[in-house]
Amino acid sequence: MSSPPASAPLAPRWGWLLASFVRREVLNRYAGSATGLAWTLLHPLAQLAVFAFVFSHVFRVSVPPGYPGTGYVTFVAIALWPWILFSEGLQRGMGSIAANAGLVRKVAFPHRLLVFSAILGTCVVHCAGYVVVLAALRIAGEPIRLAALPMAFALLVPYMLLATGIAAFLAALQTLLRDVEHVLQVVLQVLFYATPILYPASLAPASLQPWMRWNPLGWFSERLREVLLHGSGPVAGDFAIAALCVIVFAAGLWFFERLSPHFEDFL
Amino acid sequence: MTLLRVPEGASVPPATEAAPLVSLRAITKDYPKVSTGGDRLRTLAALLFRSRDIPHFRALDAVDLEVRRGESLGIVGENGAGKSTLLKIIAGVVRPTSGEVRVRGRVGALLELGSGFHPDYTGRENIYLSSALMGLTRREAREKVDAIVEFADIGAQIDEPIKHYSSGMVVRLGFAVATALEPELLITDEVLAVGDESFQKKCIAWLEGYLAQGGTLLLCSHSMFHVQTLCRRAVWIHHGAVRMRGSAFDVTREYLTYHEEKTGAGRPAQRAAVATLPHIESAWTERADGTAAATFRQGETLVLQGIAFEPDDRAPVLLFGFVRADGTPVYGSHSDEDGYEPPRVAPRRFAFAVRFESLALLPGKYRLRVHTLDGLRLFDTFEMDFVVTGETRDYGLVRLAHAWLPGRGRAP
Numbered sequence: 001m002s003s004p005p006a007s008a009p010l011a012p013r014w015g016w017l018l019a020s021f022v023r024r025e026v027l028n029r030y031a032g033s034a035t036g037l038a039w040t041l042l043h044p045l046a047q048l049a050v051f052a053f054v055f056s057h058v059f060r061v062s063v064p065p066g067y068p069g070t071g072y073v074t075f076v077a078i079a080l081w082p083w084i085l086f087s088e089g090l091q092r093g094m095g096s097i098a099a100n101a102g103l104v105r106k107v108a109f110p111h112r113l114l115v116f117s118a119i120l121g122t123c124v125v126h127c128a129g130y131v132v133v134l135a136a137l138r139i140a141g142e143p144i145r146l147a148a149l150p151m152a153f154a155l156l157v158p159y160m161l162l163a164t165g166i167a168a169f170l171a172a173l174q175t176l177l178r179d180v181e182h183v184l185q186v187v188l189q190v191l192f193y194a195t196p197i198l199y200p201a202s203l204a205p206a207s208l209q210p211w212m213r214w215n216p217l218g219w220f221s222e223r224l225r226e227v228l229l230h231g232s233g234p235v236a237g238d239f240a241i242a243a244l245c246v247i248v249f250a251a252g253l254w255f256f257e258r259l260s261p262h263f264e265d266f267l
Numbered sequence: 268m269t270l271l272r273v274p275e276g277a278s279v280p281p282a283t284e285a286a287p288l289v290s291l292r293a294i295t296k297d298y299p300k301v302s303t304g305g306d307r308l309r310t311l312a313a314l315l316f317r318s319r320d321i322p323h324f325r326a327l328d329a330v331d332l333e334v335r336r337g338e339s340l341g342i343v344g345e346n347g348a349g350k351s352t353l354l355k356i357i358a359g360v361v362r363p364t365s366g367e368v369r370v371r372g373r374v375g376a377l378l379e380l381g382s383g384f385h386p387d388y389t390g391r392e393n394i395y396l397s398s399a400l401m402g403l404t405r406r407e408a409r410e411k412v413d414a415i416v417e418f419a420d421i422g423a424q425i426d427e428p429i430k431h432y433s434s435g436m437v438v439r440l441g442f443a444v445a446t447a448l449e450p451e452l453l454i455t456d457e458v459l460a461v462g463d464e465s466f467q468k469k470c471i472a473w474l475e476g477y478l479a480q481g482g483t484l485l486l487c488s489h490s491m492f493h494v495q496t497l498c499r500r501a502v503w504i505h506h507g508a509v510r511m512r513g514s515a516f517d518v519t520r521e522y523l524t525y526h527e528e529k530t531g532a533g534r535p536a537q538r539a540a541v542a543t544l545p546h547i548e549s550a551w552t553e554r555a556d557g558t559a560a561a562t563f564r565q566g567e568t569l570v571l572q573g574i575a576f577e578p579d580d581r582a583p584v585l586l587f588g589f590v591r592a593d594g595t596p597v598y599g600s601h602s603d604e605d606g607y608e609p610p611r612v613a614p615r616r617f618a619f620a621v622r623f624e625s626l627a628l629l630p631g632k633y634r635l636r637v638h639t640l641d642g643l644r645l646f647d648t649f650e651m652d653f654v655v656t657g658e659t660r661d662y663g664l665v666r667l668a669h670a671w672l673p674g675r676g677r678a679p
Contacts, residue, residue: 176307
């Protein structure tokens with residue numbers, strides 16, 4: 001069959017195409033806007049400011065006892081950026097096929113590169129923002145261990161594999177069923193509050209705790225706090241979660257590749 | 268009147284032994300009909316579980332096609348006939364519903380010029396992006412970027428965002444990228460139609476050079492002139508199936524006739540279809556004594572006789588050409604060159620004759636073609652086959668007058 005080469009996950013000859021796509025993905029964000037890339041940092045900062053004001057000044061939420069000397073802003077910031085990474089990656093990845101309909105209809109290339117580049121582009125932009133914000137908080141006197149950053153990013157790898165797997169699944173589904181994006185918005189909103197981002201997992205009602213354990217996003221957000229604030233090293237659970245993420249990634253990609261030859265029929 | 272029209276292939280030796288570059292067997296493509304959400308859900312389930320039971324319309328129906336290395340095949344047909352779907356299947360953009368596709372070699376597909384371009388990027392940046400899409404590596408692209416810029420001939424604007432380009436400039440850039448890929452098989456879908464006259468000529472010149480160097484071309488076009496100029500063979504796709512295949516001239520002629528008939532439906536006159544275009548009404552070969560013949564002895568005199576139809580009632584320009592049965596051109600000439608004007612024998616009808624004294628062709632099968640010509644456009648092809656007999660141990664196509672002499676023994 002002369003279908004787009006779909007066998008190897010990333011044949012070397014497509015590596016450059018992926019790099020070009022990622023570059024385009026990143027450059028597109030500020031192409032045509034005056035302040036450019038700054039917006040991609042300003043948006044999460046504004047979100048952070050709102051949460052900080054509402055929760056620490058209106059509701060007067062205090063930082064849980066497990067994190068002495070840590071401000072609420074730091075506590076939220078550590079989990080907020082990965083969440084933005086996840087949710088934005090998911091949305092961009094899901095929309096990547098429709099956004100590049102012109103290419104999918106006319107050029108033979110592995111469609112999964114579009115999903116990958118949407119995720120990678122999001123990573124490039126928000127990981128940079130994450131580092132900047134963490135460094136700024138450290139300078140402001142927050143007890144963030146910058147030496148633990150490599151471990152934090154090691155945790156983000158399976159996390160983004162999870163996002164890629166789900167995004168690939170949703171992108172294929174979205175191409176055939178247009179409702180997916182609306183459903184995703186609702187799901188993401190629920191998931192945001194169901195994940196211990198604005199609060200520690202220990203604050204959730206005891207009856208919900210066992211359920212929340214099953215949310216891999218919650219695991220990552222708790223672990224990132226432990227790593228960046230306590231300097232925790234890898235634990236057994238990390239590997240279990242990473243294995244789960246790899247399975248989701250493979251399953252999502254399988255589903256995507258199954259439907260990918262038919263995308264042109266629906267665009 | 269003798270009309271010797273051997274069916275295509277009968278007198279042509281079997282094609283080269285090289286394995287086909289493209290081989291399609293019974294290709295069928297169904298597009299799902301999805302108007303409601305329910306349709307979409309059902310289609311999704313059908314695709315996942317590989318069942319075929321979904322509402323669809325058939326874009327291609329059991330199409331067989333073979334393209335060998337070095338061949339140039341034209342694809343003609345009405346809008347919506349399935350030409351683009353066929354090209355997309357060969358290019359690997361679309362997977363057929365059933366049937367077998369085999370494509371070997373490096374394929375360059377120009378299904379839409381500039382489809383990989385981003386309007387905010389400069390021409391140069393877009394060259395890199397679209398060569399990445401065509402499967403070039405970064406190093407290959409870097410080596411070729413200068414040649415691409417030169418071919419596109421856009422000037423200093425190459426470093427400006429292409430949203431400021433005219434559509435013709437975008438097309439030039441797209442074609443330039445495709446030329447740099449040096450594909451073994453080049454697929455083009457109606458891309459010559461865009462771009463100005465001089466760029467079209469440049470593209471055609473490039474395509475001719477590409478074909479001369481052994482390139483393989485699949486050309487889909489509504490311009491019969493381009494198909495005739497660039498393609499030896501053609502296929503006519505009609506309602507998703509092959510309606511006719513054969514030499515490019517035969518297929519384009521039939522296709523034009525079909526269109527003439529379609530637009531002029533109900534007109535009573537027989538062959539009213541072609542009556543608006545200049546064409547050869549009849550032509551035949553005869554001996555010096557005026558008897559019709561299709562077999563000549565080597566050295567005998569051959570006379571080509573015929574009647575040309577010219578709607579404007581002006582003496583037409585005629586062109587004849589001899590080819591060997593395998594298609595090798597032997598000789599051809601214009602009536603223009605000799606200032607010849609055929610006599611008018613009836614309204615809009617002109618009788619012509621060409622006499623070939625002591626035919627120099629070596630024994631073998633030949634084909635004689637006659638065309639009416641209007642500027643650069645070939646309107647019509649009339650072919651007749653004939654055989655030259657004789658006993659000779661000479662090689663080649665023609666006997667050149669010569670004499671063996673005693674040698675002088677030193678250079679001048």
